[in-house]
Amino acid sequence: MKFVLPRLLGVATAVYGAAVLAKPALLLKPSGMPVDDPDLHTFVRTLGVRDLASGVAMAVAPTRGAMRVAIAIRTASDAGDAVVLGKAMAGKPEQKKILAVAGGWALLCGLSALATRR
Numbered sequence: 001m002k003f004v005l006p007r008l009l010g011v012a013t014a015v016y017g018a019a020v021l022a023k024p025a026l027l028l029k030p031s032g033m034p035v036d037d038p039d040l041h042t043f044v045r046t047l048g049v050r051d052l053a054s055g056v057a058m059a060v061a062p063t064r065g066a067m068r069v070a071i072a073i074r075t076a077s078d079a080g081d082a083v084v085l086g087k088a089m090a091g092k093p094e095q096k097k098i099l100a101v102a103g104g105w106a107l108l109c110g111l112s113a114l115a116t117r118r
Contacts, residue, residue: 003067006112010058013074013109017051020044031085032094050077058109064116071113078106 001007020027024044025035033040054074061067082102089095 003061003064003115005115006061006067006071006109007059009109009112010055010060010070010074012055013105014052014055014059017048017053017055019048021048021052024048030094031098032089032092047081064118067116068113071109071116075106075110075113078102078109082106 024041027033027044027047028035028040054070054077057070058067058074061070079102082099085102086095086099089098
């Protein structure tokens, strides 16, 4: 099987996305956001859908080019999360955790593109 690391990261992302889609508190609680706000549940579920879709794309990408596009989308999504959620959580203790997790995942997925080199 080609591109093992990006595929494994894709599966992990898809599983996490599905879990957050089913139970938004999995993202809300560790992020320090209220778990009883229906609007936040809706917002977080959209992130779950995005993660599920981009994770599946990485897991099943049929070609080198498709894998690179899937990795780029995943990396941009995580980098965007780090910037947007990091800014939204400015001054809160959970900000560092959000930056570390989202930024770290963006870096890890980005580096997994090295597995697509010829």
